[in-house]
Amino acid sequence: MSLKTILVHLANDVEHRTRLKVALKLARQHDAKVFALFIPTPIGMPAGITGRGASAMFLSEASRNAREVADNLEKEFHEACERDGIENAWLVIEGDHVELMSEHAHTADIIIAAQPIIEHLEDHFRTRLPEELVMQSGLPVLVIPRGFDPEIQIGKKVVLAWKGTREAVRAIRDSMSILASAEKVLVLTVGADAGDALSKLEVMEHLRRHGVNGEARNLAEIPDSVGKAILDFAETQSCDLIVLGAYGHTRWRQILLGGVTHEVLADSKIPLLMSH
Known part of the structure; x- marks a missing residue:
């Protein structure tokens, strides 16, 4: 799938400029439009805010502050788009x-x-934006980790976590334009499943036909944590993007019992492209 319209989520958080810079960089790479959607409404209510009056006051003040941030950011956004000739749209909506x-x-x-912030037990059960979006929007979600340097080019060296599932197939299709422009794509399987080994051969041929410079890799021994194994492999190989089919098991089962998607999303220091 080609990338011609990039939708970037913006809010009054410390990482919004990073996401915007990543979107603009990706747009230059793929000659795409950037649609920046700034939502001033707080995603969640701080634990110390209780009572209807206090909640209303907090929401009003937070939204007002966020709109001031949005006004300044919009100017920067339009200037950057005009400078680089990037088609764009900007919307602020509660x-x-x-x-x-x-x-x-x-x-x-x-x-x-x-990337969601998980500091307390209750954070696992609050609305976590990337997870909800990958399940509800029908689009792949590029998750930018906390503290990421937006000057790093995403998609030069990619690890594609492969397992013979519908979600993994969808991830390949959704990321094909990124994979095709990568210098190298490492197709990673974990364990010695014969079915996955056969399907990986077919996937390698499929990628080759799309002009992807792919290389098959396997971690033969199944580790205690597959998610951690994927992250360790990506960091060891100096990859700048992980492509992953998300939630082969139910989302709530992964939150309660743990799972590959849940682990990678929570702990990755590398941008993560998820599809479902």
């Missing part, structure tokens, strides 16, 4: 982040969102 992003995803090719 509401539910998942609903608004999913609605505007109908005419986009990829979503850029922030």
Whole structure:
């Protein structure tokens, strides 16, 4: 799938400029339009805010502060787009982040969102934007990790986590334009499953026909944590992107019991492209 419209989620958080810079860099690489959607409404309520009056006051103040941030960011965005000749759109709108992003995803090719912050047990059960978007929007979601340097080019060396599942097939199709432009794509399987080995041969041929410079890799011994094994492999190989089919098992099962998607999303220091 070609990338011609990039939808980037913006809010009043410390990483919004990073996501915007990544979107602009990706747009230059793929001659794409950037649609920046800034949502001033807070994603969640701080634990210390209790009572209807206090909640309303917090929401009003937070939204007002966010709109001031949006005004300054919009100017930077339009200047950067004009300088580089990038087609663009900017929208500031209040509401539910998942609903608004999913609605505007109908005419986009990829979503850029922030890595969720998981510091407390209850964070596992709150709305976590990338997870909700990959399940509801119908689009691949490029998750930008905390502290990421936006000057790093994403997609030069990619690890494609392969397993013979519908989600993994979808991830390949959704990321094909990125894979085709990569200098190298490492197709990684974990364990010695004969079915996965056979399907990987077919996948390698499929990628070759699309002009992808692919190389098959396997971690024969199944580790205690497949997610950690993927992350360790990607870091050891100096990859700048992980492509992953998300939630082969139910999302709530992964949150409660752990799972590959849950582990990689929570702990990755490398951008992650997820599809479902």
